[in-house]
Amino acid sequence: MGSTVPRISRRPSHLDPPRVGVPRWIFLPALAGAAFVLLPLVGILSRVEWGNFAELITSDASRQALLLSLKTSSLSTLACIVLGVPMAVVLARTRFPGQGLLRSLVLLPLVLPPVVGGIALLYTFGRRGLLGHTLDVLGLQIAFSTAAVVMAQTFVALPFLVVSLEGALRTAGRQYEVVAASLGARPTTVFRRVTIPLVLPGLLSGAVLSFARSLGEFGATITFAGSLQGTTRTLPLEIYLQREVNADAAVALSLVLVVVAVLVIGLARQGRTSL
């Protein structure tokens, strides 16, 4: 409503001097922080045995661990989308008593030590857990199986997708959904043709973050799923074990994870900028 206000179209160019500068000394701790994050990567690179790098990362155990990691992380990302998208929509688009508390609780895995998450999963879905008996009757044995790996990863990665998508939904606002509904579109049609396409970049970057978190999962996995080669021993578990017996292999596999992480960040950044 209201009179038309001339839109300010001039965007600050890179040549514009900043209006209020930052204190000069602040660059020093900032630089130290950046070095603290980046130097360890150099550390890994300096320790890689390039001569037998290919052999190290293609050994049977390594290949199995890498494939298992990619498989379980993909599945858990899928699970995060299936469960997380409805959660984000409910949190962003509806209002009900206790919603704030629920939101905080859903985000709990974000701050919970993963080992604690693994213990919690064990005493819920494990044989002697809360639902263990029921699952036993149904003939399902979850703990120490590949399914347990996927569950542990989903448990820790889900909040990443929910937070990312809820933010995207709030930024997108409801106005397009209102228009779509007034054009006669049912809620499901609005969700499918308007809501999701509009937040697709946010959904993609959320999924990428979830995938990255799943790929790096260690604590909850080893607690709830154990470390059985080919079944539950994912790449981070393999690296941890190799560190004791074959440090060169551990370093080589770490580098593989670093490369994957860098790729993931690149993808996530692209998702953000197009938002």
Place this chain on the structure above:
Amino acid sequence: MTFEFSAHVAPRDVDVSFTVGPGETVALLGPNGAGKSTVLAVAAGLLRPDRADVVLDGRPLTVAGEGRRRVQVPPHDRQVALLAQQPLLFPHLTVRDNVEFAPRSRGASRAEAAAVARHWLDEVSAGELADRRPSQISGGQAQRVAIARALAADPRLLLLDEPMAALDVAVTPALRQTLRRVLADRSAVLVTHDALDALLLADTVVVIEDGRMAEQGPTAEVLSRPRSAFAAQIAGLNILTGTWRTGSLTVGDRAVHGMVDGARPTEGGAATAVFSPSAVSVYREPPSGSPRNLLPARITEIEPQGDRIRVRAGALSADVTPQAVAELDLTPGTEVTLSVKATEVTIYGT
């Protein structure tokens, strides 16, 4: 189609009722924050009122009130389309897909939806934009497409929330003309605070002030003889009707020159000239050699209007300063000449 609206929204202290007849366009006129948009939100089913009877063609859309069974038809099931201030074209769809959205949502086939979209895009002269993305067209074009998209939903009632407020002044006359054409035989509720929009697009005006109806009636009547403070402030418009002859409006034996809004009126056809009282100057003697429109008149009333004085002369009025009234010694009965620049006069065919 008949739309009966009556609603009370307590938190916003809005209590309004009106009726839209078949093919009628009702303008809700009022200052910002008066409750116009609240009325639209209730009509569209986006807001739950505390007490309401909103009925479209005998079908209750919203019913609320103490001891009454609550009815709240969801927005998608009301056959009421909303056209907002911003075009809000779905950014991920092409112009064509935007217009096809409503028919597709109704379950129309691809071919049917395409035909509907083509028809309405042509109707708003945006056919050549069909393959573009909303980010590739101008604001005025986007609002045209938004009109086509709303009409493609085949709504029984169209709600327009200041459809031209966010647009560049240069494109509003053309868009207004488009709206005039598509609203001609359509039931619609138009929210605006522009008197000219109300005059050109609406049959009836409901003036809303502080959440209450201040007055309502036929548009020309309300705008030329306003009784409410708001209508007087924005309107009190001078309206002259006559015939269009050789490039000007003939009223009695006088020619009134002005700027034509939209299509040129047909030669010999009825036309109307509109101008604001603030654009009118008052002279005791007719100024000689003036290129302005000169209208001889006799003062009937003089009344204060804020820091100005409104001088009424029959159906016409002029806003002048208190000093001018004193210097010219204006009193009821004085013969004067009213003068208005052609650029301040809007002429449209009726």
